[in-house]
Amino acid sequence: MTRTHSLGEFEQIALLSILRLSDTAYGVSIRAEIADHTERNVAPGALYTTLGRLEDKGFVTSRLGDPTPERGGRAKRYYQVSKSGLKAVKRAQNAYQNLLTGLELLQGASNV
């Protein structure tokens, strides 16, 4: 039996942020992206543990960039969503959409 991992809310947010940032997704830029679009100020520790968990699940991959002076000569770790990560986030979003279908929750939401 194939084991499928489900995605938590913050995991979906992290994955979508990485997708939006494309090739420039690393710790600082991911936090900024999340803050810009969700108005949530995420603690670095929460983000790193989530990214580690997503990597364990095989939903993201990471690679080291070049060291930069403003970081004290330390390299950035860039993240990329894997194929299974993309599938998982699509599956989760579809589930939300299916659950919302027929509900009137979002009608008039733009007026709020």
Next chain:
Amino acid sequence: MSKRSLPFSLLTLFTSPERAVSIQGDLTEEAQTRGRFWFWSQVLRTTGALCWKGFPRNPFMVAGLTVLGVAAWLLIGVVLVNRIDWAEAMLEARGISIAIRAAPVMLFGGFVAGILMVRIAPVRGIYACVSAVAAMIPFVTLVAIINARPPDSVADFVTQTLIGLTLGLLLLGGSLAMRRGPAKANRA
């Protein structure tokens, strides 16, 4: 690049050196606009988060190691100063001589117990050190409450301080053992 900095040492207790470097780099980058206080608070919070999230799913191994570590700490005490009544020394601290005789043993025992736990189980050992400290904090608090009245003697103060320091040395022993190799065994 200074890999031996304190933030790096703290982070590598619970993550691989490669990840610790990039995390420290991220925090350094943001600290340029947020300041040093933010940097250090986030180093501590991130270390705590990595410890908490990385805690082994099956706690029995950690619990066993914790018991072993505390037992090693007490055993060292019994072997080295077998005539000391530990309960009396910790809870009553009736004489300065007991506190002074117990002091090096308690400190040394805590340090060795920390090293021992990490040597026995390279990755889980540091979690066992954290567990041992967490388990002993209520005991230390109890001792402090019992001795909350004005100190009867210098020995009260000395003993309470030493018990607190012992917890620190337990973690220090584990941390040093991690830095000497087992940290490399952490998830890459």
